[in-house]
Amino acid sequence: MTRHPPEPVQMVKQRRDAALSALVRGVPYIRFLGIAFERRGDELTGVLSYDEKLIGNPHLPALHGGVTAAFLEVTAIIGLSWTMLWEEMESGALDPETLIRARVPRLPKTIDFSTDFLRSGLPRDAYARARVNRSGRRYASVHVEAWQDNRDRLFAQATGHFLMPQRDG
Secondary structure (H helix, E strand, O other): OOOOOOOOHHHHHHHHHHHHHHHHHOOHHHHHHOEEEEEEOOEEEEEEOOOHHHEEEOOOOEEOHHHHHHHHHHHHHHHHHHHHHHHHHHHOOOOHHHHHOOOOOOOOEEEEEEEEEOOOOOOOOEEEEEEEEEEOOOEEEEEEEEEOOOOOOEEEEEEEEEEOOOOOO
16 A cells, blocks of 8 residues: 655645635635635634724724624534534545635524624724634534633624535435
8 A cells, every 4th residue: 555645735625725715715705705714724714804894983992783683693604614524525525626616515504693892893904704603514502702902801792503514426
């Protein structure tokens, strides 16, 4: 039996980043809001870059509540999708090249989403991380936390329940 040498780490990183980019690129609303995702291994952090159009109350000024909720929901959906894709990529069941060539998998559908606004979102960049509490074949539960300057000082959090897409095959 011949052993193949391991793939260079830079190639692995590029493939994972390209797969994540393809996943995010598939949702125009993410680009409209200016949300990006930073990846460290299998962990994603959503980044909502500050833009004047995101302000809901110019007198404070504060981020619009709808923008905050959308940021949390997008982070939950992309985080949940990334968790599914990560497992499939690492096991070899999914070739990331298929994602890169625009065969983006269907995303989970929101069943319900409850947002807790803990304080006003300030006019600056915001960050969020999703934690998948449960993920089965049909249903998933995800918790998301958002902060700005201090990870321990959340300005919003949310819990969502999602209908998982049917798997091909």
